[in-house]
Amino acid sequence: MTTFTVFPNIKANNKGNSNPYIKDFIAAINNTPDCKVINPSHKNPLLSIITPKKWGDIIIFNWYESIPDFKHGYIQFFIAYILLICMKISKKKIIWVLHNKKPHAEKKELLKKILTSHIANLSDHIITHAEEGLEIIEKKFPSCRNKAHFIDHPTKNRMYLTKSDKEIVKKYDLLIWGSISKYKGVYDFIKYLNDNKINDLKVCVLGKCNSELLVNDIKSVSTPNTTLVLKSASFEELAEYISFSDFVLMPYKHDTILSSGTLMDTLSFGAKVIGPDTGSFSDYSKNNDLNVYVFNKFDDIKDIVKKHHDTKISEEGYSKFLEENNWNAFIRKAISLITSHQ
Structure with missing residues (x-):
């Protein structure tokens, strides 16, 4: 059994709404033979994966660079930075999904740049849903280009x-x-x-x-x-x-x-x-x-x-x-x- 941690697994709000991308991501992993997501949803998805027992064999980060936009962003930035190092020392396989050229919110840009560089260098693989994402990695982090890969953004037929x-x-x-x-x-x-x-x-x-x-x-x-x-x-x-x-x-x-x-x-x-x-x-x-x-x-x-x-x-x-x-x-x-x- 291969275990996974998927971030951010945010608990649905009072109206039952949750991020559909993460929800579908987790469901697709759990529907794959011998694969299981082990971190439960939580109102604070970063704090919920601090303990090693919530670390799967493969840890998938989405929007890691946007963590400073979370509540108490400066504290969460520090936690995220140290947490990634600990996961790397523990020999967990770290996957970063690159969704945007940069976070949409314009605040705390320095912290976001630090986290972007941090995960680009410590990740084992980078997945992007656009060919341009490969160009961005090559330009900003040329030493990371060989571990960056394009896979189409998943979808459904409606x-x-x-x-x-x-x-x-x-x-x-x-x-x-x-x-x-x-x-x-x-x-x-x-x-x-x-x-x-x-x-x-x-x-x-x-x-x-x-x-x-x-x-x-x-x-x-x-x-x-x-x-x-x-x-x-x-x-x-x-x-x-x-x-x-x-x-x-x-x-x-x-x-x-x-x-x-x-x-x-x-x-x-x-x-x-x-x-x-x-x-x-x-x-x-x-x-x-x-x-x-x-x-x-x-x-x-x-x-x-x-x-x-x-x-x-x-x-x-x-x-x-x-x-x-x-x-x-x-x-x-x-x-x-x-x-x-x-």
Whole structure:
């Protein structure tokens, strides 16, 4: 039996919400023969793995470099730094999953840079979900390049939830969905439409925003053709909105985004996607099985909509991609990678 520790395994909140990536990661490991995750979920995922009895043979860190953003971030930074050294001394195999170019939050940058360098050098393997992640490692940590590997971000197949084009009349040119944060560029894009008096694009924003200030900013620049649905949506509800939209737009800023769970969830519905020319978006814009289009500036988006408005997706191509990159396939690839580089 090979044991695993997966960080951060955060306990679900009062509404039962937890990080779907971590939840699926743990489930996929536990569904693999002779593999088991031994660290339970906890409201403080770092403190919950301080004791060696919670250390598996393989320890997988996600967003390790963002630990300073946790509550009592300076203390947790110190704990994380020492903990990694102790795990290395104990000869545990350490895996770092590199998700972003840098943490989205802009505070405590020095501490985050220290942790990034720390785990890059002490990890046995680095997994990234974007080809650009390999370039980042080679540039910032050239001695670590040989232990960095690209594996597609795992996804699911939810195409059965969406309606075919024959069944529906499109209501929106662009759907922007997901939790609304500053780095996702929602306000910037809506403001761009307003400032440039672009009134021929019908846009729907679907998602919850925890910042009342950001919500008010978005409302203040919304155009008559912008529909705001500021709430979380189930996957069934999301499928409806995607069915009624020509494209899903992710107006993310280029400076932090590398791979995106929202992108993979969107592809799982068989949607056409527009996103920044960076990371996974760039990778999948070159994949002939998918309809992913990239922009360098907001001016590009209207041209993409006009050019590919009538382009149809290949259901066969999407299904092939989604099955080849489901969670079980990801875990098989990851474990094979780890065990073949002992």
